[in-house]
Each structure stands twice: as C-alpha cells, then as structure tokens.
Amino acid sequence: MRRHSLAVLPGDGVGPEVIDAALAVLDAAQERFGFATDRVEVPLGADHYLATGQLLTDDVTATLREQDAILFGAIGSPKVAPGILEHGIILALRGAMKQAINLRPVRLYPGVPTPIAGLTPERCDLVIVRENTEGSYVARGSTVHAGTPAQVAVQESINTWYAVERAVDFAYRLASARRKKLTLCHKTNVLVEAGKLWLAVMEQVGERYPDVEQDYVHVDAMCMHLPVSPERFDVVVTDNLFGDIVTDLGAVLQGGLGVAASGNLNLVGTHPSMFEPIHGSAPDIAGKGWANPAGACLSMAMMLGHLGEGQAAAAVEAATTAVLAELPALAGADMGANTSELGQRIASRLRDDSAPPVKDSLMSDLATVMTGLRS
Ligand code: IPM
Ligand code: MG
Secondary structure (H helix, E strand, O other): OEEEEEEEEEEOOOHHHHHHHHHHHHHHHHHHHOEEEEEEEOOOOHHHHHHHOOOOOHHHHHHHHOOOEEEEEEOOOOOOOOOHHHHHHHHHHHHHOOOOEEEEEEEOOOOOOOOOOOOOHHHOEEEEEEEOOOEHHHOOEEEEOOOOOOOEEEEOOEOOHHHHHHHHHHHHHHHHHOOOEEEEEEOOOOOHHHHHHHHHHHHHHHOOOOOOEEEEEEHHHHHHHHHHOHHHOOEEEEOHHHHHHHHHHHHHHOOOOOOOEEEEEOOOOOOOEEEEEOOOOOHHHOOOOOOOOHHHHHHHHHHHHHOOOHHHHHHHHHHHHHHHHHOOOOOOHHHOOOHHHHHHHHHHHHHOOOOOOOOOOHHHHHHHHHHHHHO
16 A cells, blocks of 8 residues: 655644644545555644743654655744744744745635635636745844844845745746746845846746746735736746745635645655645634634645645545535634534545546646656
C-alpha cells in the first residue's frame, strides 16, 4: 500500500478544530483510494510556548524534515505578543523547510455564496504565487531612541534575484499549464529598486515561456481589479507582503477566509511542503465549532495532490465544495452544523462512491505542475 508520512501541527485557537475535521476527511480519502498515512503530531503554538518557552526547536525541525508533508492549522494567541509566534514558528518553518513559494488559489466554487455581487465561478479562477521567503518578511531592521518622540524604526525589505527568479519561474510554469497569462503585481513606481529587479526577472524568465502572455499591475490597482474583474487574472506572481495582503482579498471573493487554501511549497523536494488554511487562529470563536473546515480540507486536498494522490485530491475538493454549496452561511453560528459535523459530512460524501466524478479539479491540476517540477 502507498504510505505517506505526515506531520500534523494543529496549533492554536480554531486550528485543532479544523485539523480534526480535515483528518476525518483524510481517513475517508484513504479508505476510498487505498493509501495510508503515518502521522506525527507536533505541539507547536502559543500554549506550548507559554508552557515551555519553546518555539521551533532543532529537534522539531529534524522531525519535520523527515516527513513527506506538513499539515498546519493556525497559530496565534492574544496571550503572546505580536511577532513572537509569527516569526518564531510560521515564518521560521517556511524558511527552515525552504518553502520558496506560497500557492494561493482564488476560485469561486459553484453554489458558494460570495459577498461580491454578480460574481460567477466562471469569472473567478486565478492562482496567486506569493514569494515566501523574503521581501519585508526578513525580520531585518533596527530601532533607535525607543520610547521617545525621537524614535526611529528601520524595517528592511530584501529582494534577491535567486528567490524572485524561482518564484517567477514557477509562476510561468503554472501559467503555461493554465490559461497562459502571468501578471506581476508590485509597486514599481514607488519601490523602484525592488521593482527593477522583479521586472527584469519577469522579462528574462519570460523568454523561456514564449507561450505565456505577460502583464503587470500595481498592487493598489490590483485591489481594485480583483473584486470587480477577477477574470482578467490567470496566474499572479507577487512579493511576500503584497501576496499576504491580496490573498486575503482573494479569499473574500471565494466566500471568505474559511474557504481559502494554501500550500507553502518546497520546489526542489529537499524538505517537506506545508499546507495550511489561510485563516488564522480566530481566538474569539475557538471552541465554539463555528470555524468552517473547508479551508483546511482544501489545503489537505492540495497536499494529497502534492503527494501524488491526484484522484483523492480531486475527490476531496469535490466533496468539500459540494458540502460548502449546501450551507446557509459560511461561518459562525448560522453555518447549520459545527466544524466537526461538517468534517463528517464531507467524509461521508467522499465514502459515497456514487458521487459524480470530478470534472475539473484545481487541486489535481496544481499537483500536475508541482509533480512536473520535481521530475
Ligand atoms: C498568512 C498569515 C501569516 C503571513 C502571518 C500569520 C505570519 O497572515 O499566512 O497569510 O503574514 O504570512
Ligand atoms: Mg495573511
């Protein structure tokens, strides 16, 4: 039987709830498609930090490195000062596992309510490729005269040809497998130095992909176009911070943060990739069963695609989106079922092999590109 090793990091707040639901769905996918996973749970997060003082240790890094993939819930807590867990765990993980890009599809699935009036699934199917290792996320900078009116803060942004090129090359490859259009999203009119580098990389790498049309939008204009005319985008490549911001907006188009999925990809296969819903730990609703597990389930589907389980990926995507389409509300007390019941509902739909076959699976299409990369 095919076996995959998996590190599970439920994390904080609603993280454990959505991960439990996603694992129930994974169990059903394994039964139906005949593969197995060996799971090791890793207790990273706010409570573990408060109890032990530990963030991402060398031991945990070594354990994670041995796995085929990492499934991540959410990390963050009002009990810990901002920045500690973000830098000490999430960003540390993305860096330690050399997860060069963050792949964030923005797809409105049929029947799923969107707050954008008149938006249809046909018009909303794009993928954002976020550079995942540098830009303003490098944690470089300094403060002088802290706590006085003369305080000065310097926050640096680093852009290397190496990291930008690998992100842009992946984005071209993805575009070439899709509708053949790649848009660079940046702010080259103000961030002139970084902008020059990104534009030059786009142009140079673009020569290797003559079939892909190149386009450019400023990030502020992107925030205007995205809700109004998402159909103008196929693949969008962008820097770490812009990618963070525009993918939250993208999530709104597809029904909200509860639905949005992501994969932090190691493009060379030296370390495991990590799959996580875009939403955070939502401490205000933790324990209530109000979080939608769809983002976690779709991230898990992307993980299955990445592990070579393309059929299972497509089926999990189909079952999750079919259940989503039945919900009276996409999160909160009005969802009509709690987080765990939704996981069960998605799992039973998956076990029901009379369900119609999946025609068009984003997650298995992405997997084809991810797999192509490693071969
Ligand atoms: C995300 C989150 C993280 C980010 C935070 C929690 C560090 O917002 O995954 O989008 O900024 O990347
Ligand atoms: Mg974010």
